Amino acid sequence: MARILPFLQFVAVATLASCLSVADKRATGGYVQNPSGTASFTQYTGCNQPACGIPASGFTAAVSQLAFGSGPGLGPGDACGRCFAITANKDPYSPSFGGPFKTIVVKVTDLCPAQGNEEWCGQSQGNPTNQHGAAMHFDICEDTGGAAAFFPSGHNALTGTYTEVSCSQWSGSDGGQLWNGACIAGEKAANWPSVGCGNKGTAP
Numbered sequence: 054m055a056r057i058l059p060f061l062q063f064v065a066v067a068t069l070a071s072c073l074s075v076a077d078k079r080a081t082g083g084y085v086q087n088p089s090g091t092a093s094f095t096q097y098t099g100c101n102q103p104a105c106g107i108p109a110s111g112f113t114a115a116v117s118q119l120a121f122g123s124g125p126g127l128g129p130g131d132a133c134g135r136c137f138a139i140t141a142n143k144d145p146y147s148p149s150f151g152g153p154f155k156t157i158v159v160k161v162t163d164l165c166p167a168q169g170n171e172e173w174c175g176q177s178q179g180n181p182t183n184q185h186g187a188a189m190h191f192d193i194c195e196d197t198g199g200a201a202a203f204f205p206s207g208h209n210a211l212t213g214t215y216t217e218v219s220c221s222q223w224s225g226s227d228g229g230q231l232w233n234g235a236c237i238a239g240e241k242a243a244n245w246p247s248v249g250c251g252n253k254g255t256a257p
Contacts, residue, residue: 141204
């Protein structure tokens with residue numbers, strides 16, 4: 054019994070250390086990554102060199118830096134490869150517009166940097182929502198059809214909600230790795246707060 058007790062204590066400490074290392078990795082740098090919340094939506098083109106390092110043929114999006122989990126030039130963040138059901142419910146520039154609004158599922162492949170995109174992607178540790186009250190911003194890729202499927206004609210900036218979902222709900226296929234260190238491990242990870250690619254650097 055005297056030999057078993059130290060062994061059990063060792064196992065308990067090792068298990069705790071393992072759990073802490075996973076939690077620390079996901080929380081590194083002050084990033085805010087929640088599986089659901091308020092969102093805003095815009096669209097962009099030129100999605101063939103995404104920050105995650107792997108393009109895709111289905112609906113894809115860049116997300117705000119505070120949620121992405123990495124900064125410009127630092128490589129993939131923990132959002133890479135994760136899939137989200139996004140739903141619009143308002144046009145902030147046309148408050149009287151009543152829709153119709155849509156829901157689509159997108160995969161995160163790219164970063165919307167805070168610097169230079171303050172209106173939409175300027176969330177920070179000190180101010181975790183953008184100018185439209187959204188905790189997470191999705192810049193939806195036009196090139197793969199996501200923007201056309203999501204935005205009503207004449208309404209190219211919307212607000213609403215997001216929910217992380219299994220990527221089995223996403224329709225598309227991944228392309229080839231563009232460089233060493235590319236990562237979309239979020240597509241196979243459990244929803245946040247689980248770890249996919251991990252975070253890098255410090256949140257804005």
